[in-house]
Amino acid sequence: MARMMYREAVLSTIAEEMERDPNVVVLGEDVVGGNGTAGGPEAIGGIWSTSAGLYGKFGGDRVIDTPISESAIVGAAAGLALSGKRPVAELMFADFIGVSLDQIWNQIAKFRYMFGGKTKCPAVIRMAWGAGYNAAAQHSQAAHQILTGMPGLKVVMPSTPADVKGLLRTAIRDDDPVIFLEHKALYGVKGEVPDDKDFMIPFGHARLSRAGNDVTIVSTGLLLGFCEAVADKLAAEGIGCDVIDLRTTSPIDEEAILDSVEVTGRLVVVDEAPPRCSLANDICAMVAEKAFASLKAPPLGVNPPHTPVPFARELETAYLPSIPKIEAAVRKVLSYR
Amino acid sequence: MQLSREELLRAYRQMKVIREFEERLHIDIQTGEIAGFTHLYCGQEAVAVGVCEHLSTEDKIVSTHRGHGHCLAKGCDVNGMMAEIWGSRDGLCKGKGGSMHIADVDKGMLGANGIVGAGAPIAVGAGIAAKIDAKGHVAIAFSGDGACNQGTTFEAMNMAVVTKAACIFVFENNHYSEHTGFEYAVGTQKDIASRAEAFGMKVWRGDGTDFFSVFETMREVLDYVRVPGNGPAAVEFDTERFFGHFEGDPQRYRGPGELDRIRETRDCIKKFRASVTGAGLLTDADIDAVDADVMEAIETAVAKAKAAPRPTPEDVLEDVYISY
Numbered sequence: 001m002a003r004m005m006y007r008e009a010v011l012s013t014i015a016e017e018m019e020r021d022p023n024v025v026v027l028g029e030d031v032v033g034g035n036g037t038a039g040g041p042e043a044i045g046g047i048w049s050t051s052a053g054l055y056g057k058f059g060g061d062r063v064i065d066t067p068i069s070e071s072a073i074v075g076a077a078a079g080l081a082l083s084g085k086r087p088v089a090e091l092m093f094a095d096f097i098g099v100s101l102d103q104i105w106n107q108i109a110k111f112r113y114m115f116g117g118k119t120k121c122p123a124v125i126r127m128a129w130g131a132g133y134n135a136a137a138q139h140s141q142a143a144h145q146i147l148t149g150m151p152g153l154k155v156v157m158p159s160t161p162a163d164v165k166g167l168l169r170t171a172i173r174d175d176d177p178v179i180f181l182e183h184k185a186l187y188g189v190k191g192e193v194p195d196d197k198d199f200m201i202p203f204g205h206a207r208l209s210r211a212g213n214d215v216t217i218v219s220t221g222l223l224l225g226f227c228e229a230v231a232d233k234l235a236a237e238g239i240g241c242d243v244i245d246l247r248t249t250s251p252i253d254e255e256a257i258l259d260s261v262e263v264t265g266r267l268v269v270v271d272e273a274p275p276r277c278s279l280a281n282d283i284c285a286m287v288a289e290k291a292f293a294s295l296k297a298p299p300l301g302v303n304p305p306h307t308p309v310p311f312a313r314e315l316e317t318a319y320l321p322s323i324p325k326i327e328a329a330v331r332k333v334l335s336y337r
Numbered sequence: 338m339q340l341s342r343e344e345l346l347r348a349y350r351q352m353k354v355i356r357e358f359e360e361r362l363h364i365d366i367q368t369g370e371i372a373g374f375t376h377l378y379c380g381q382e383a384v385a386v387g388v389c390e391h392l393s394t395e396d397k398i399v400s401t402h403r404g405h406g407h408c409l410a411k412g413c414d415v416n417g418m419m420a421e422i423w424g425s426r427d428g429l430c431k432g433k434g435g436s437m438h439i440a441d442v443d444k445g446m447l448g449a450n451g452i453v454g455a456g457a458p459i460a461v462g463a464g465i466a467a468k469i470d471a472k473g474h475v476a477i478a479f480s481g482d483g484a485c486n487q488g489t490t491f492e493a494m495n496m497a498v499v500t501k502a503a504c505i506f507v508f509e510n511n512h513y514s515e516h517t518g519f520e521y522a523v524g525t526q527k528d529i530a531s532r533a534e535a536f537g538m539k540v541w542r543g544d545g546t547d548f549f550s551v552f553e554t555m556r557e558v559l560d561y562v563r564v565p566g567n568g569p570a571a572v573e574f575d576t577e578r579f580f581g582h583f584e585g586d587p588q589r590y591r592g593p594g595e596l597d598r599i600r601e602t603r604d605c606i607k608k609f610r611a612s613v614t615g616a617g618l619l620t621d622a623d624i625d626a627v628d629a630d631v632m633e634a635i636e637t638a639v640a641k642a643k644a645a646p647r648p649t650p651e652d653v654l655e656d657v658y659i660s661y
Contacts, residue, residue, distance in 0.1 A: 025469070061469045067499055072492035075458020076465060076500075079476065082447045083397060083466035102489070106452050107459065115440040115448065116430035117656030152657050176658050204659075251659045 002195055007187040009164035010050040010126075014088055016197050017172045018058050024172060025080060026051055027064040028073055028090030028126075035065045047092060048128055048187055070096045074103035074125060081123040082111070086172055094129035094143035094181060108177040109152035120175040124168075130222055130272055131304075131320055132185035136311035145273035147179050148249040148282075154178040154203055155250040159224040161191035163247055166201030173200070183221045204251035208260075212240020215330050216260040218283055219270035220246040223321055227270050230327045241330065249279055257283060258291050265296035266333040270326055275303035297336030302329045340552075345619055346627060348390055348548060352382040352606055353631045354415060355406045359580075361635050362405075362422065366584045372424055375436045378406035380546075380579035383605035384509050385410035387551025388477060391559050397445045397463040397476040399456035402437045403578075404449025407479050411446040413439065419638035425645035432648045433656065453514075454487025456480065457506065461497045464504025464569065473563040475503045483514030485529045486522055494536040494571070501568035505558055506533055508571065509545060511578040516590050533571030545576030546603045549612065577603045 004012065018024045031051040033044020041060075045052030055063040066073050070091060077089040091097065097104060104125065111119045131140040148155050154176055158164040164182070171178040209224065210217075210231040217227045224245050231241035242260040246252065261267050267287050271280035280301030287299050302321045310319055340348070359377045366375055378385065381403075389398065389410035400407035408418060413429060421428030422436050429439055440448035447463060450456045460478030467474040484490050485508055497504045508529045512519045520527065530540040539561060543554035551574055562570050577599040581588045588596070613619040654660040 025465075027465075064465065064500055067492075067495055069492035069496055071489045072458040072461060072496040075455070075489065075493065076462035076496060079397075079399070079447065079459040079462020079464070080466050081462070082442055082459070083463045083476075085466050085469070087462070102452055102455055103458060107450075107455060110438075111440070111448065113657045114430065114434045114438045115442070116428070116433050118430075119440060119442050151660065154658065 001192045003190055004161055004193050005187065006161045006164055006182070006189050006191070007048055007050055009161040009193055010168060010182060011052060013165050013168040014051065014172070015054060015057065017169060018054065018062065020197070021086060023084060024086045024088060025062045025064065026054055026088045026090070027066055027076060029066055029068050029092055031090055032060070032063055032065040046090065048182070048184070050126070051090070070100035071103055074100040074108065077123040077125065078103060078108050078111070078121065081108070081121045081177070082119065086122045088124045088126060088172060091125060091127040093139050094127040095138050095141050096127070097143050097146070104147070104153070104179075105150055109150045112176065113152055121177045122175045123177045124171045124180055125177065126180045126182060128184040129181045130183040130185055131309050131316055132222060134311060134313055134316055137308035140309040142273035144181055144249050145278050148279065149277070152177065153250060154248065155181065156203065156248050157181045157183070157220045158247065159183070159186070159220055159245050161189065162193045163201060163207070165193045166199050167203070167247060170200045170203060181221070185222045201247065203248045204253050206247055206253035206256040207245040208242060208256070209245050210241055210243035212242055213263055214240045215266045215268060215333060216242045216244065216257065216264045217268045217270060217326070217330065218244045218246060218257055220249070221272055223270045223272055226321065226323045226326055229323050230330060233327065234330065239334065254286060254290070257287060261287050261291045262294045265294050267295070267299040268302060268326070268329045268333055269299070270302045270321055272321065273303060274306045275301060276306055278303055297333040300329050300333050302326055342619065345613055346623065348386055348552070349609055349624060350627050350631060351386040351390070351410055352548065352609065353627060354634065355382045355385065355409050356606055357631050357635045358409060358415065358419070358638070359405060361639060363580065363584065365639065371422060373435050375422070375584045376403040376582065377580040377584065378403050380577040380599065380604070381509055381511060382406055383548040383551050383609070384507070384545045384574045384576055387548050388507055388555050390552060391555050392445065392477070393474070394443070394445045395472070395474045397447050397460070397467070398479065399447045399460040399463065399476070400449040400479050401456060401481060401484065402449065402451050402453065403481065404437070404439060408439050408441070408446055408449060412444045413441045413446055415634060416638045416641050420642040420645050423642035423645070424648070425642055426648045426652070427641070427645035431652065431656070454480070454484040454489040457484065457490045457493035458496070461493045461500070461502050461504050464497060464502030465500050467503040468501060468565070471565050473565070475505055475559065475562050477505045477507055479507050479509065481514065482508065482510040482512065482519045482523060482529060485532065486514065494533055494538065497569035498537045501566065503562055504569040505562050506538070506569065506571040508533070508573040509576050510573055511576050513578060513582065513590070515582045516586070518590070530571060530573035538569055538571045540570065541572040543572065543574050545574030546605045546608060548605055548609050
């Protein structure tokens with residue numbers, strides 16, 4: 001095991017996979033950085049430092065700085081993937097899916113199905129998402145609630161450095177397009193990461209991060225840690241929470257959720273996207289349909305409000321689901337009837 | 338450079354296959370037997386064939402919503418194509434793609450595309466792959482005068498130049514983006530090639546109704562782009578669309594006698610026949626024999642498509658990694 005930051009897990013996994021497979025290529029804005037400047041190449045290495053050093057190691061053919069052209073970035077990833085490469089494209093901010101949505105929604109997601117199952121599209125589209133940086137409405141959003149609803153895409157949302165390592169490796173080796181959502185507030189978080197260069201975590205397998213018999217809490221990303229804090233606090237009171245880290249929203253590990261709810265009878269889904277048509281709604285509906293008889297209380301979602309992400313510290317704090325809000329929701333389902 | 342008799346016959350046959358494939362679709366669509374939206378390529382055959390006759394399966398093309406011609410010219414199976422458009426299970430895409438979404442990646446055909454302007458960025462990726470592999474292969478983005486106004490096409494042209502992708506932007510100017518004239522919709526210069534030139538590419542122009550103009554122009558373009566390090570290029574072919582934007586389009590935007598005139602004076606197939614027979618390279622009998630052979634092939638393709646098994650409701654859930 002090695003102790004490293006979430007962002008270091010991203011970088012080291014890409015580097016290891018590039019080492020292993022010459023078909024893996026990286027592209028995106030400033031993934032090299034400094035091209036065409038006095039500072040020269042590698043002046044940046046990705047604004048998240050998730051591609052630092054790759055250019056020097058693997059060269060400009062495989063680490064491709066692009067203009068600010070998100071449609072062309074995802075489109076080029078599509079063309080590379082259809083031509084036998086394994087592109088790892090970076091969109092910088094998840095908010096930028098707006099300017100590349102056609103290539104995500106109408107192109108990479110659909111090739112395999114639309115072309116009768118004969119076409120592989122092994123493209124990974126990485127992007128940083130989430131609030132917590134006071135980056136406001138166009139640089140703080142969640143995107144999983146949009147992307148999870150697109151058939152053909154795999155959507156991955158790691159919460160820990162180890163999960164980054166295992167899930168990103170799976171993503172790069174996968175033959176389907178994968179959206180890899182990195183929470184920007186987690187980039188500096190450290191954790192133990194397996195050294196095994198074939199360490200992979202299969203998609204659709206959730207992780208039980210806390211175990212208990214009274215309430216099921218489902219989350220992923222930054223808020224997973226908030227849920228764990230709530231579970232730890234309630235454990236001291238003798239209340240047991242299952243905290244399920246989804247890891248991937250598509251495919252989704254329905255079984256892990258249903259198995260837990262069968263025991264606890266109570267469900268809280270904590271989701272960083274606004275409530276309408278959200279992951280929280282989706283999971284609450286799924287549980288209501290498939291585990292109705294097990295439920296002791298109505299399933300409850302904890303989401304930000306149906307507003308854009310605000311800027312000021314006080315506003316962003318009020319916007320995000322917090323530890324007290326999650327705790328209140330858990331107590332609410334516990335006290336039902 | 339003079340083409341051999343076999344090359345001439347092959348090029349003619351390829352154009353004639355596209356023509357008769359679509360003339361037949363035009364009839365079968367009117368009877369209501371074929372579902373969905375269909376956009377015919379008739380009139381532009383010299384471009385698809387004049388480009389693709391230079392390509393190997395290692396060279397990639399990305400096509401448009403008007404893609405039958407590109408698919409057939411790149412080697413997609415006629416029977417598989419017809420079956421796909423009939424929505425049969427034997428179709429190239431098992432009836433899941435249809436007219437606007439046909440691909441055959443093994444043949445280097447990376448897909449027709451229902452979204453105008455979506456293809457060019459994909460071709461840039463394929464062109465970057467070709468550049469990395471450094472074997473002299475290329476990727477071709479077919480785009481129309483409609484797609485030339487999409488931002489994605491601009492992004493793709495700039496990205497191709499910046500990354501030195503082995504990519505060729507082939508603009509087919511048929512003077513209509515859907516139902517709107519080129520004169521109106523292309524805001525500056527009335528010249529697509531000069532737009533590409535402004536992005537820093539070497540550009541060519543040719544007569545898209547003349548196979549030999551396309552073929553010889555593409556020889557120069559490909560000689561240039563196949564040289565490692567040269568990066569992308571663009572070419573604009575002036576051509577004609579014999580049918581409407583989509584099948585069923587009443588074409589009220591056409592001028593009086595326009596369709597008769599372009600069929601009479603701008604038909605690449607008539608021009609090819611006149612040119613090769615006039616020069617004594619092929620005889621009318623040679624060409625008539627190809628015509629008969631093609632008509633039979635199309636008849637067979639339709640018969641097979643009609644007789645092919647239909648997809649089943651269970652097939653809906655296949656060919657995606659997870660379905661519910």
